[in-house]
Amino acid sequence: MIMEEKTIMNTNLSVQHILAVLPHPDDESFVAAGTLAKYIAEGAQVTFACLTLGEMGRNMGIPPFANRVTLPAIRKVELEDSCRAIGIQDLRMLGFHDKMIEFEDRELLDGAIMALLQELNPDIVITFYPGYSVHPDHDATGAAVVRTIGQLAEEERPVVLCSAFSSNHEQMIGRADVTVDVTAFLASKMASIQAHRSQFQAAELVGNRVLTQEEIISRYGTEQFWTYRFS
Amino acid sequence: MQLIEPHHIQSRINELSGQDLYLHLELTTGAYANHLDSSRHPASAFISNAVIRYTQGSISGTGPYRVGLKTGQGWIYAEGLTHIDELDTKRLILAGHDSMGKLVVALQLSLEAF
Numbered sequence: 118m119i120m121e122e123k124t125i126m127n128t129n130l131s132v133q134h135i136l137a138v139l140p141h142p143d144d145e146s147f148v149a150a151g152t153l154a155k156y157i158a159e160g161a162q163v164t165f166a167c168l169t170l171g172e173m174g175r176n177m178g179i180p181p182f183a184n185r186v187t188l189p190a191i192r193k194v195e196l197e198d199s200c201r202a203i204g205i206q207d208l209r210m211l212g213f214h215d216k217m218i219e220f221e222d223r224e225l226l227d228g229a230i231m232a233l234l235q236e237l238n239p240d241i242v243i244t245f246y247p248g249y250s251v252h253p254d255h256d257a258t259g260a261a262v263v264r265t266i267g268q269l270a271e272e273e274r275p276v277v278l279c280s281a282f283s284s285n286h287e288q289m290i291g292r293a294d295v296t297v298d299v300t301a302f303l304a305s306k307m308a309s310i311q312a313h314r315s316q317f318q319a320a321e322l323v324g325n326r327v328l329t330q331e332e333i334i335s336r337y338g339t340e341q342f343w344t345y346r347f348s
Numbered sequence: 349m350q351l352i353e354p355h356h357i358q359s360r361i362n363e364l365s366g367q368d369l370y371l372h373l374e375l376t377t378g379a380y381a382n383h384l385d386s387s388r389h390p391a392s393a394f395i396s397n398a399v400i401r402y403t404q405g406s407i408s409g410t411g412p413y414r415v416g417l418k419t420g421q422g423w424i425y426a427e428g429l430t431h432i433d434e435l436d437t438k439r440l441i442l443a444g445h446d447s448m449g450k451l452v453v454a455l456q457l458s459l460e461a462f
Contacts (some may be wrong), residue, residue: 173376173394174451175376175378175450175451175452176449176450176451177349177443177445177449177450177451178449179449180349180449181349181431181443181445181449181451182349183349184349184431184433184441184443184451184454185372185374185441185443185451185454185456185462186433186436186439186441186456186462187433216379216392251379251380251383252379252380253379254379283383284383284386318449319448319449319450320448321380321384
């Protein structure tokens with residue numbers, strides 16, 4: 118654990134429940150698998166609210182074994198396997214349509230997130246940083262989470278940790294204030310990534326060859342988050 | 349998914365002609381196109397469960413293949429098709445995958461909604 122994480126620790130927050138709100142199966146693997154596995158090992162409960170089944174994804178396996186019709190059922194099983202690999206105790210598949218989050222009825226979307234917040238009362242919510250997360254679904258999910266939590270009284274708000282990776286993100290929002298060393302949890306993280314069998318061999322994700330341990334550590338050994346500041 | 353055999357596709361197209369069908373038609377560069385290569389223009393479109401009926405249709409080209417379907421008042425067209433789901437005998441599930449294996453185009457026809 119690196120110094121910056123003290124921003125959470127300084128509040129004497131004992132992390133009992135984490136809620137991850139992300140739009141696609143495999144977002145959990147690349148964004149937060151190590152951090153979630155670490156907190157779970159320390160006794161936390163994790164709920165992953167996955168907004169869609171990634172049914173509009175372009176990766177269908179290499180060579181392709183899925184298509185538009187079969188992809189959602191395949192990705193649902195991959196998602197369940199990934200959650201088992203991380204140790205996530207509670208997976209909620211919210212049933213929104215992939216690629217359409219930014220066009221979704223806001224009342225419906227925000228209402229689903231608010232219902233989870235009220236039911237679970239999480240200490241930490243993990244999502245994407247709105248505006249700096251490349252995929253329109255990522256940005257729209259982060260925006261919905263921030264919008265919904267912003268409606269809560271200040272003292273009731275969980276800590277919101279955002280992932281960001283657009284090419285201009287550091288220029289706009291500075292460096293991450295939470296850096297988590299997840300090297301001790303890389304076995305779980307890689308199993309989570311590889312559970313997404315139709316996805317992970319894509320060149321921009323893991324690629325088609327076996328990585329060395331050094332490559333795994335350098336690519337996946339650290340997870341970074343920006344604490345969202347409500348102003 | 350299997351590589352397209354045009355003769356086989358042509359007979360499937362013939363079987364489905366003259367009936368109300370549900371169409372899924374999609375073309376996509378993917379949402380990451382511009383993030384991964386700033387010279388690329390990201391563009392995608394899809395329509396799902398549009399009800400259509402065609403009077404004639406055919407597959408052409410030497411691969412990747414083109415399919416054109418003539419409807420009552422217009423056309424449906426897809427280029428770049430490479431694969432078919434041969435296990436799906438009721439619906440015609442055609443897709444085009446690029447050299448990286450990613451889906452670029454999809455043309456799907458079914459008697460029931462997708």
